[in-house]
Amino acid sequence: MFEIHIHYRADHSFDMVGTMMGLSKTFKGTWATDAKGELCRTYVGDAPPNTPNPNCRPLATHKVGDIWTVETNGETRTITLKAGVQ
Numbered sequence: 001m002f003e004i005h006i007h008y009r010a011d012h013s014f015d016m017v018g019t020m021m022g023l024s025k026t027f028k029g030t031w032a033t034d035a036k037g038e039l040c041r042t043y044v045g046d047a048p049p050n051t052p053n054p055n056c057r058p059l060a061t062h063k064v065g066d067i068w069t070v071e072t073n074g075e076t077r078t079i080t081l082k083a084g085v086q
Contacts, residue, residue: 012030024083037059039058040057057070063081065082
């Protein structure tokens with residue numbers, strides 16, 4: 001139903017491009033790891049709907065090509081780690 005691409009950069013900036021039903025929206029901000037080892041994204045400007053700002057999630061190690069699922073707001077999402085900017 002929708003697809004999201006998040007691009008993390010070494011300077012701790014990120015952008016997120018979401019598409020749904022032919023519409024596209026971009027969000028930007030900074031990322032960091034917190035004292036609990038979570039990945040925290042702080043949005044500059046608008047945050048995605050129903051998303052806290054900052055948004056912190058447990059950080060797990062993955063390698064390029066890995067596919068896994070996460071549960072967010074009662075929905076299961078499939079995540080794929082791809083190399084480069086897709």
